[in-house]
Amino acid sequence: MSSAIDVPASPQSGSSSLSGSPPTLDPSTLALLNSFIASKTDEERRFNELAEEAAARVAGLSLEGDGEDEGANDKPMMSVDEYRSVFSEDWQLSQFWYTTPFAMRFARTLHSMCTPTTSIAFLCCPTAFVAFQHIEPLKNARLLEVDGRFSVLTPRHYVPYDMEDPTALPAYLTEGVDIAVVDPPFLNEGMLCSPQYTNVNVVKTLRQIMRPSAKLIVLTSTSVSEILERLYDSPPLGPLRRTRIEVLHGQLRNDFACWASWEGSEELDLVEDGESKEEKEEKEV
Template identity: 50%
Template sequence: MKEDWQLSQFWYSADFASRFATFLYAHCTPSTRIAFLSCPTSYVGFQHQNPLPHVYLFEYDARFGLVAGDNFVKYDLEEPDVFPQELRGKIDIAIADPPFLNETTNRYFAQTLNSLLDPTSGKLVLLTSTSTRAFLPSVYTSPPAGPLYRTSFAVEHAGSRLQNEFGVWTSWEWEGEVEGVRCEGREEGA
């Protein structure tokens, strides 16, 4: 499938998707429930490398229903509470790549994530432009979708056409390296 720039879609490089899938899998068990929000190439990379049964793709672009099958959830960020009731509070790890680099979009995502993630142990992995750093701490404020910790992961997009630098944040802190990735510390407002 081709990127749809009208939907602000930008695919990850195959190398990044593979390394990212390995990183994510290090945080999983066979029963982990995972949701990918607006990052279909990450979903495809993960399921290709580490297929697990409870992995859901939340995506606006219905073309990805062919890829995810019954685990496809039509997701409209402007309707942040519209998703299957049986997933509410049941997701262990959510991976989110908000399609637009503004505070409003991130607030919609935070609302969805706080409803989706297990309230006591849910974890968020956020992929977004570093240009959003100024408002991230005020949007992703408390568990399960915050606070955020910057990682050393460098996001690579296919074709390297993007003008913005992208990064990866998590809602939990760890010491040492996980699959070569370090937690660099809590994100503070600019």
């Protein structure tokens, strides 16, 4: 990639006294712009590679030759850091990725609640899904997301999910989920998709897919706690208890928290065992 970008000259009238070379960007600004373009190019390249791999698996022609039938062991998911570099946040979809240290500790917490046969569904929280499958893939883990980009991560585990049609889901999910993890998008009451509207539809989905004995974990802003109390009011969705888990995002400064649906879940906290050196250092800073 060229180290410089040509900036077109501003239109000038014939009577203008301006002359000389066309305007150029400040070197530091130009360096930032080139760096951004390079990162976007690399993001597109890596995404296209993932799409090709996904297409091969769907066709039964895995590039690694390991197949992807129901009995096959899934290879570990990409790391959260790689995921964050490949998938940009789409703010129009209210996407804000968790920090890597939080996502990994939260994923360990979820794994501590699971067995190899647990059915766990992640609604609108792809970062948590990626971290969970990176640590140890579960064959019955599913990501329910409107953003079709995530189908390239692992096609068999991705379920298209549109809150405009909250019960349009595969039949196998009906009362088939042991643990549901949801991060409802859209927190601004002034937006078309308000917290009230969003959570009403999420509740419809959860009541369809959760088993009567299932557990629910909700990560969202404390500003909508009243909505949670009103809508998630009966089993298996509630009543919700606020846990000890503090939710951390990379670029979102809202006060977030975590709620859970079962008795005693007030004591639920992040699992710290197995932290990497990098995670511990970042936590201590």
